[in-house]
Amino acid sequence: MSEQFTDERASAVSAHGQVGGRAVMLIPHRVPDMEENMLPPDHQRILAVVRQAAGPVMARQVGEMLGADISVRAKLEP
Secondary structure (H helix, E strand, C coil), X not given: CHHHHHHHHXXXXXXXXXXXXXEEECCCCCCCCCCHHXXXXXXXXXXXXXXXXXXXXXXXXXXXXXXXXXXXXXXXXX
C-alpha cells in the first residue's frame, strides 16, 4: 500500500499546465497543517474574496471582485 501512495504522490508532483503562456501548477501540493500564506498569491486573493461573501459564490462573482475579465467564461474559470 505504501508503494501505491508513493506512486500517487509522484504523479501529483508533475501536475503542471500552461495558462496564458505561463507554466502553472494545476493543483497546489497539500501537506498537513498547511498555512494559508504557503498558497500562491492568486489563491490567497481568491480565498479572501470567498471569505468576504455572505454565502456560496460562483466563479463569475469571484472574478468580478478580483477585477478579472468576466465576459468570456473560458477565460474566467481557469
